[in-house]
Amino acid sequence: MRRVVAIVLSSTLFMGAPMLASANWTADIRLNYAITSDVGGTDQDIGDDSEIVTFNGDGIEGSSGFGFSVGKRFDNMGVSLAYESMGVTYDLSGSVQANGAVQLPGTESDFDVDTFMLEIDYTGQINEAFDWNVLAGIGRTTFDFDANGINIPRANGTIAIVGESSDNSDTSMRIGAGVGYKLSKTATLLTMLQYTNYGTAESKIGTGASQTTLTMDVEATELSMRVRFDF
Secondary structure, eight states, X not given: OHHHHHHHHHHHHHHHGGGGGGOEEEEEEEEEEEEEEOOOEEEEEETTXXXXXXXXXXXXXXXXXXXXXXXXXXXXXXXXXXXXXEEEEEEOTTOEETTSOBOSTTOEEEEEEEEEEEEEEEEEESSSSEEEEEEEEEEEEEEEEEEEEXXXXXXXXXXXXXXXXXXXXXXXXXXXXXXXXXXXXXXXXXXXXEEEEEEEEEEEESOGGGOEEEEEEEEEEEEEEEEEEEO
C-alpha cells in the first residue's frame, strides 16, 4: 500500500509541475469531530488457534482531532498534503466468543491515530461570500498503541490494564463536501462533512502462544472545520 501512495504522490507532482508557476500557495488549520462511526465486526486471532468474533460498540464516535495542511491551488482545483492527529477510545463491549459466550464485556482500547493525507479538492462559487467544495483524499495512517492502552473490567469491580506497544499502519481514504465563507480576501472558513476510512488497527495482548490480536476497523463520518489561507 505504501507503493500505491507513493505512485499517487509522484503522479500528482509530475502532472502539476508545468502549472506550479501560476499556482497559489495555500495552508489551513483544521479541527475534525467524529459524528458517527461505523460498527465493525472483526475477529480476534488467538495464539492457540481459537477465535473470538467481535461486534464493536461506538468506535471513535465523539472523538476529535486537529491538523494542518499546505498545498497549491490551480484556479478552482487544489492539491494539499495534510497531517492530522486524533486520540480515540474504541469500545469493545459487544465482544462474544464464537460459541456465543460473552467475552471481555466493557473492554475499551485507547490509541492515537496519526494521518498524512493527500487531498484534491474542487471549489465552485455560490456568490461573493460563499463557495461550495468537494474533495477526495488518500493517505497513510499510523495507529499508536500504548503499553497500557486496554482496560478490561473484572468481575470483582476492578479494572485490568493490559496491552502492548504494537504500532501499525494502513492506507486511509476520504471523501467530503461542504461550504466555505470568505472571512477576507485571503482567509476562508470551510465547514466540511466527510467520510474517512483510516484502515484497520491491530492491538496485541500477551506474548507467545497466548497472544491475542484485536483488529478494529477505524472509520467515521466527521464534521471538519477548517480555516484556509491563500497566499
